[in-house]
Structure formats: structure tokens, C-alpha cells
Amino acid sequence: MLSFLNALPGAMSQGLIWGIMAIGVYITYKILGIADLTVDGSFCTGGAVFVMLFSGGANVWAAMLAALLAGMLAGLVTGLLNTQCGIPAILAGILTQLGLYSVNMAVMDFKASVAINVTQADTLEKLLVSLRFVQGAIRGDFPLWRHPILVVGLFTVGLIALLYGFFGTELGCALRATGSNGSMARAQGIDTDFCKVLGLMISNGLVALSGALLCQYNGANEINVGRGAIVIGLAAVIIGQVLFSKLFHNFALKLLAVAIGAILYYIVIQAVLAVGLNPNYLKLLSALVVAVFLSLPYWKGKYFHAKVKTGGASHA
């Protein structure tokens, strides 16, 4: 129990970081209605671009911007495969993701893992977030405001505000219309192909940004870091939806629900680990949880129909 409580701030920090990725997944899955599997690759791309640039002496913000742009490029590829080559979105995402494995390896100089030298104080100092700040900010080794929960929390709030603004603009509305009803959108003169590509780019940009943050947090980027990211993202989206859909109707709050969903996901994972589950079973557990929650609406629908039928029969 004590170890669980000790691990809680770390779990929340990680959850917040993955929450940014989950917000990216929300944009494709909920707004555009596409299950985009690019994220499993673009998450690592973000980390890879960040770690190479930052280790090469780049400014932390510049490296994060580059990670964002690299993610957007990945989204662009998936978008073009889908809209210009007629490849179904799921398959387009899988293709990009597969290709990205090699790209990520190449970016990381064909090493499976590249570390940031966090033992050097001035390097650590430059990072936006780090595992070491979790305890350090509490102990007083670092100023309190450097606590990852605070930093990533603020970062997330800023991103949500930005996205909230964007989806309220004409272009943002066009994107939402594209996902809601393509034939209506086109009848209103909206280029739905363009909107899909743009949505995929924004989404994967956020995913890569999240990857860059996690890379800082862990002090290293590993080639497999994004494996199963889409499932974590979906889990966060679904947890947020199940818990808050009755409460939150505003778009910004819905995005906030996704971020909270990701935090809860990581807390649950931490709890399961504290109980003594072999970490290798985590992926199975995640897949099961997501499968169950995705099935719920379907089962509900079936149950509902059955009820109507029996109701009709009793009237007859």
C-alpha cells in the first residue's frame, strides 16, 4: 500500500503525459471517426526526434517543436495514403506505423534506445519534465513549480484551450462536420479529404509531442515505447467518456475528461502492479479493458432492442 502511494505522483505524471497522446486519439477517433493506428509509430517518432536534437544541443522547446512537426508529417503520410490512394484508414495507419519503425530506428542512429544524460545537472536542468523532478520538487532539490504534475498539467490545459479555440473556428467546424457527416460537409463545399488529412496531422502532432515529453520524463527514448499506444489512448478516451459524459457537455471539458481518463488509467495500472501482477500481463489487461468498454454500447443496444420486442409482444 505504501509503495502504491509512493508511486502515485509518478503514475499521475505519466498519465498526464499520455493524456496528451489520448487527446490526439480523441481527435481522430471521436471527431473524425477514424481509428488511426499511426500513433503507435508517431509516438516513438516524437521521442526519437526530440532525443536526437536535444542531445545534439538543441533548445528543449525547439526540439519539442521539431517532434510535433515530425508527428504531423507522419499524419500527413497516413492522410495522403487514405485520401489520395484510396487505402482504408486503418490499413493506411498500419502501413505508416510499420514504415515508421525503420524511420525511428534511422533517426535514433540504429540504436534501440537513446538516453539523455540526466546525471549531468545542467542537462537535467534544461528538461521540461523528468522522473527526477517528481521526488526532487517535493524534497526541495528543485523548485516546487517544476513538479511534473504541475508542468504537464499546465501544458495540457494550454493545449486544451488551444484546441477548444481551433474547433470553434470555421476550419475547426469544417473538420467536425467532415467526421459527423461527409456528404453534408461536401454539400457545404467542405473539402473532406483535406479535413481528414489536417485532422490526422494535428492528432499525430499531439501524439509525437506526448512522445517527446515521455522521452524527457524517462530520460531516454526506446524504439518500442509506442507499442500499444492506440489502446492506451482509446482506454483514456473511453474511461473519460464513461465517467464524465453525463457531466461534461462542453468540448473543452470533454478533452479534459480524456486527460483525466489517462491519469486514471495509469493509477489503475499502478494499483494492479502494486497488487503484484507480472508487468508482462499489462498489455493483455489493457486490451481486455478496452475490448469490454468498446463492447458496452453494442450490448446495450442489443438489450434495448430485446426489451422493445417483448414490450410489443405483450401488447399484441
Added chain:
Amino acid sequence: MLEVKEIWKVFNAGTVNEKQALRGVSLTLKDGDFCTVIGGNGAGKSTLLNAVAGTWAVDGGSISIGGVDVTHLPDHKRAPYIGRVFQDPMLGTAPTMQILENLALAARRGQRRGLRWGVTKAEKEQYQEMLKNLDLGLEDRLTSKVGLLSGGQRQALTLLMASLKKPKLLLLDEHTAALDPKTAAKVLELSDRIVAESHLTTMMVTHNMKDAIQHGNRLIMMYDGKIVIDVSGEEKKKLTVPQLLELFSKVSGSDEADDKLLLS
């Protein structure tokens, strides 16, 4: 206003399911014409409207709207000229967006969409007023999701959206077919009103011969991918349903099966 010249459309070319849906259709509508379109199932009515709207490219012929050749433009690039209401009430609106947002999207039909606000405050008041005039009880539900509306309310809303930014051409494809008779009559009346108020050039597909005769100033009948009857002006005003049926059996060479379909 609309000039369709010798257009052809073949579906599933080269397969056993090959279907020549349009076989050299030509049609010219003058500014302000209201043309009703009738014909049996599979005659090619929807295909003609889709060809004009640009759902896909035609295999031959040309289409121009208001003097602009649109033959090679995709549907979203023809949207500046065209307002559409579909047969399926689901197709014309974005269900997960608010009534207000749907109207705002339609008000910007065919415009460049940038980073200005998608809905302005002034618009909100304007739409409220418009919805009040529609008399569907929607003026107080501006922020409701369109997915919650009935089929009739959606078609009325789609009609309003199609005419919000005055189109050069209004395409109505059996837009009352999915509605109950009372709602259908109401939506049809609304269509008449909007067309008259804005002086819109209109094509309206219907299966109801009486409606086809009563509305508009021109009537065409399609059969097997061709326009087989084309009446307008005084001749159309005097037309009766039995006369129309007789005309049809003469051109189509059949007399029973199709008539039943047309009367339904």
C-alpha cells in the same frame, strides 16, 4: 442557369452489373425555372441530380451552372452554386453538431474556411428569427444536437440550410419521401415558399404525379436513362394525371407495371 449537354453515366462498366444509368441526357433550365422530375424506380433521376451535383464525374457530356463549366469539378467545388436536400433525412445535416452550428456551416457554403469564429453572435440572433418563421418549434433549441430532431424537422432544417446562402440551383431529390403525409405536405409547402421567396432555379424529384404537376413551371419524365417527356408553361398547367400516364405508356411502350410504380 443550368445547361446539361449529352451526359452519359455507366455504373460498373465491363462487369455483369453494367448499368447505363444516363444515356445522353440534355436539359437546359432558365433562371427561376422550377422543374419537377418524375420516372419509375431506376429511371436515372437521382443519377441525373448526382451528376449535376458532382457526386462523381460523368463519362461524357458537359454541365455548366450559371455559365460556369463545372463538368470537371468535384462536388465540394460545385457547392458554391448548389443547394441540396437529399431523400434520406440523415444525409443533409451533421447529427453530432448543434442546429446553430449546422446553419453556420451552411451560411458559409462554398466560402474559404479559415480561423475566424465558426459561429458569430449576430448570426445566432438571425437564425433564431429564421427558425421562428419556419414554425417548427426549433427557435428555442438552437443549441440542441441535430441528431435529436425528427426526420421532418431535419428536412425542413436542411431546406433552410440549402437556401441560407442563395444557390444558383436547388436540387431536391424526393426530399419528402421519408416523411409522413402531413409532414411531407408541410415540407413541400415550405419548399415552395423558399423557392418563390428567393426566386431559385430548382429541380425536384418526386414520385407523386400530382405534386409534379402542381408544383413548378416545367415537368420532365425520365425512363431508362433518358428524358422522355418534357412539358412546360401552359401545357404543363393543363396537364392531368391520366394524361401524363397515357403520355408515359406511349413513350415507354409499356402500360401497367411502371404506371403502378409511378402512382405509388
